[in-house]
Amino acid sequence: MTAAVQLAGPIRAAGDGGLIAELVAAPNPGAAQPAIHRDPTPAAVRAATHAVADELTAALGRGLIDLVPSSNRLLVLFDPGSAAPATVRRLLREALAPPLACIDDTAQTVTLPVYYGPEVAWDLSAVAAAAGVTRETVIDWHSQADYTVRAIGFAPGFAYLGGLDSRLARPRRATPRVRVPAGAVAIAEHQTAIYPAESPGGWHVLGRCPVVLFDPERKPPLPYALGDKVRFEPIDRDRFLALGGQIGTGA
Incomplete structure (x- = not known):
């Protein structure tokens, strides 16, 4: 299944070592229609989480602790001692905008x-x-x-x-x-x-x-x-x- 997910609004802090990104469904890249601001499917959020995890892991290494997805949010946990919050925020924003096309074939x-x-x-x-x-x-x-x-x-x-x-x-x-x-x-x-x-x-x-x-x-x-x-x-x-x-x- 293919879907598109993008960032909806500012990324919020969750303590010293956490960031919360609100997610919204979006048309697949290249689609002619405008973005429709609705909750993404859980499968799309899961696929987006895997994609973001790959990018953040490559950039932060062990500074990335965990990613916790929910129905329309993604919580990023990191070590503020080895990864500056401003850097993680920038990387997360770049990973989620423009719309991220996600293919999820792991649902059971x-x-x-x-x-x-x-x-x-x-x-x-x-x-x-x-x-x-x-x-x-x-x-x-x-x-x-x-x-x-x-x-x-x-x-x-x-x-x-x-x-x-x-x-x-x-x-x-x-x-x-x-x-x-x-x-x-x-x-x-x-x-x-x-x-x-x-x-x-x-x-x-x-x-x-x-x-x-x-x-x-x-x-x-x-x-x-x-x-x-x-x-x-x-x-x-x-x-x-x-x-x-x-x-x-x-x-």
Whole structure:
């Protein structure tokens, strides 16, 4: 897939060793139409990140620490002791303007098993009641959608997945839970996500995934990346337990 990404506005500082570039979709170089200021696709941001990384690595060497992309931003982390912020800012600006044509052929579709049983789907009944449908219908709506990884953050491995069926859109819980277990599959607003580790959370829990999502010792540490597609496969309780799932409690 080919897309074009360009810089949208000034590059902002993020502490002494960070810069944030806002990104916008743009016509491919040579196109006759004017630039259309809209969010780029996650796949385009990922491809742009790889392209920018090559240029900055060549110029900065070990002074470049990391590049962290999200849906329409790119965070560049660098060592201010070996790379002057003004130099990094200039290099980043030059890498993103004029529009950067990106080809991304690395996106994959990841299918993750989910158990939607009542022991783990703490909010499924309430979501069904709010939508005026049965629990089974909510499961169908949630598991039949194709999701896109739009950002990874909040906690290591926490992926914000866009593409939730609009009939399931719900505001966050009025009172967040103190403990949401690892693997909890939840929804909030127009997104869904899987909690990679136990943490507080205010999303509506619909089920649980038995797969270990974040493992820093694994290469890569996550089964998905920005721009990847994610699908959920409903499984029964026996399959959930056989895959290592646990029926735990939260608060």
